[in-house]
Amino acid sequence: MKTTLAKAETTTHGWRIVDAKDQILGRLAVSIANSLRGRDKPTYTPHVDTGDYVIVINADKVKLTGAKEEQKKYMFYSGYMGGEKYRNVADFRKKRPEFIIMNAVKGMLPKNKLADRMLTKLKVYRGEEHPHSAQQPTPLAS
Template sequence: MKTLSLRKEDAQHDWYVVDASDKILGRLAVKIADRIRGKDKPTFTPHTDGGDYVVVINAEKIQVTGKKYDDKKYYTHSLYPGGLKTKAFKDVLDDKPEYIIEEAVKGMLPKNKLGKQMFKKLKVYKGESHPHESQEPQIWEPKI
């Protein structure tokens, strides 16, 4: 028996569209991260980018469980003393809902060069329309 390792030249990247309407944020992010990494394929190799492109639409309709809608916060720091900035989940959802899904998926990818390369395969949009129709993406309904 021989273990096969996927080369980046042999990887096939497909395009998928996911509708985030009424989906739970964390559960959807896990499925998207697995699809972007290629963990759902039999040719998965940890050191190679063998995943697919994922386009998420209706980012503003994402749901969270429990009291996260009121309590969850997003933090940024300028690296200067007193430079901590805090934004509540509900404010981010109103201003830039794409950021919520991007941050959830980014946290589930490897923290290295390969993870940054994989993250570029995630496209998140507010509303129904997206500019990737020419790639003929397949509609994907993850089982959550």
């Protein structure tokens, strides 16, 4: 039996769409990360980007379990002494709900240059509308 490895030149990238409304953040991020990596395809190769583009709509309506809305904190550091800032999920849901999903998916991708290229294939939108209808995205199976 011969093992075939995918090549970057021969892979095709499809378009998937997922509605984040009333879905739990962690479970949603796992399915998005698997699709970005290509783990749901038979041609999956760890060192080649075989994944699909993923469009996420209704990012502001994603659900978190427990008291994470107020207790989960994101830390930002300016590089200066005392330059730490902490913001919770409720702040991001008002101002930048796309960040919540992007950060969760980024944490589930490998920590290398390939993951940076995979993350550019993730398109997250606050509401129902998105400009990618010409790509005819298919629903992502959760």
